Amino acid sequence: MLCSPTVGFNGIWWSLGMAGTGLDVLQNNKIYIVGTNTMCDQLKGLSLAQQKMCKMYYDHMPPIGAGAQMAIKECQYQFRFRRWNCSTIQGDSSVFGPVLQIPSREAAFTHAISAAGVVHALSRACREGELSICGCSTAMRPKDLNRDFIWGGCGDNIEHGYQYAKAFVDMREKEKNHPRFSKELARMMMNLHNNEAGRRSVYNYAKVACKCHGVSGSCSLKTCWMQLPTFREIGERLKEKYDGAVEVKFNKRGTKLKRKHKKYNKPTTEDLIYLLQSPDYCQANKETGSLGTSGRECNRSSDGMDGCNLMCCGRGYNTFKKTIVERCNCKFMWCCYVKCKTCEHVQDIHVCK
Template sequence: MVFLVLVVNVISASPLMKNPLRSYRSRSILPIPVGTSPSVVDSIAAGTQLAIEHCQHAFQWDRWNCPKSTFTRQHKLLPTRETAYAKAIVAAGIVYEITRNCSRGSIEGCGCDQSLGGPPTHLPNHIYIENSTELLSSLVQEVPNLQNTSKWSWGGCSDDPSYAIEIAQRFLNALDKDMKPAAYVARHNSKIGSETASFGEISRKLKERYRQSERLSYETVEKSMYVENTAKHEMMEKEVEGMESSLVYLEQSPDYCVLNTAEGISGTKGRMCSRNTNSTMAAERNSCRNLCKKCGYTVKRLKKTVSKRCNCTFEWCCEVKCDTCQENVDEFFCV
């Protein structure tokens, strides 16, 4: 799967969210044929936004906190493990939204669980969106084509992500003709993200796979891609296939402590950290040390007064009434 140029619009809350099809066409970003289902484009936009929100939540206490530059500068990003995670979660978000909307009957021409019967259905022509390297940049998704024996049924059935994967493939698989190592690795990582449509679960699992991600050498990838089908080639293929459930990357991560505008890195100076020792998240408990002290900064405490609901009561029937209370809280920043 590839990162979408449309992500720029999703983040900036542009007219895309109100009328995605019109925004795409007016900016000449997508070669969308007349008659393409707007519900498909809506699902892709919503899935991308969902992925961004989950990504930023998952990494809010890390040095790399899933900044907007990850999505708006995808064509300039190094193939690091952070990029691998971002690509995978966007793949998951798109597949999740399309799957959910298919099962609701919101997308014309698709249904869900094969076991519920119904005549075989081919992907409707009006849903097809042509490949575009302008749209897809350099990332690609490799998903096996569906067999024509698949059966679909309208609403009231369990989610089946296979249809969503096919749409995502058609929309996102502008394959890099040169098949450079970065594109090869991107195909792998986005396939990891599209394996399931249970988004809460995949979000958590992808964070685990991010921590366990494995580095490939350019030489290994290039040989696996180009060497003839010899015993040596098969051996290298097995090395890559052995990582089929892992996120993989080619470049070591840059220093996220320091501002680097050329790479879209904002640094950790000015970032908020937490001294909530009761947090269940290790990243939050250790955030002041990892974001500030280990990056060469000190921790500054600021007092802040916040308003919150308090003294809430339930009145029959059926209303909850609350007072508004002022509370002094401490906030901590890297300076």
């Protein structure tokens, strides 16, 4: 589904993950230094400070775009069974729409997953030799690694990925001048915290990976290196943080955020935080960016958020018959192809009213 955002700020760098933002001119590093100034100015969604970073490190932009795209896809996967399903609109630099104007759990998750995507993509791009100022990881040998193992395989450069992502992603928030005791300042502090939580969901969970060597796979020798977690693992971890996100507020001096309800644990740097409760997303609402759930498929046998009771917000649902055509009874034929039959079956589809 697509939403039609009307966000109050003029685009976000996340739009580099969408088509038609001008990033195509930088893809595959097919760019010449003489043209970087003009090209960086044309990229949609970058703030003035981010444009300057683009001009200094233009080869970092394609991985950042890839990281943003990866984050958008993972967000949509994690929320595919929720009322808010991380909808985007093609060609709009605000990407997620008015939902980001509300400092809620959803805004917290989108900031975190996007920051994580940049760290992941940049760290991997260093390892692949795609960036001019970094290469394989320079991480120290872990003390608990078996002394017979060789340390020095080409690992993901999580150090550079984290540092550059921190500078680039946070720059947009920090270059704004917000008055104290303002909603804008509180939102900025919330966004910075969640950006860091996203980065740490990658940085803190890099692990040692090893490859065996030896005659006939005897594994008499191992070479080891640092490796990022998969982005699906990162998405699942941040989804858990979303479910356990902590509601916060300003302290009396307006300088720090603190938890609103003291019965909950104080949020750590890996936890997500939010300022306002989320809308229910049951009905379409242009102001909140809610598309509503009318027309969404639901699972009649589920008691979870994908179930017809919760997904349809008590409005009920309609049931339709749908004919499913698929390959079946596949057999391997000698030599060498697979022969299948075509099977049809009728399936009940439930759609919210």
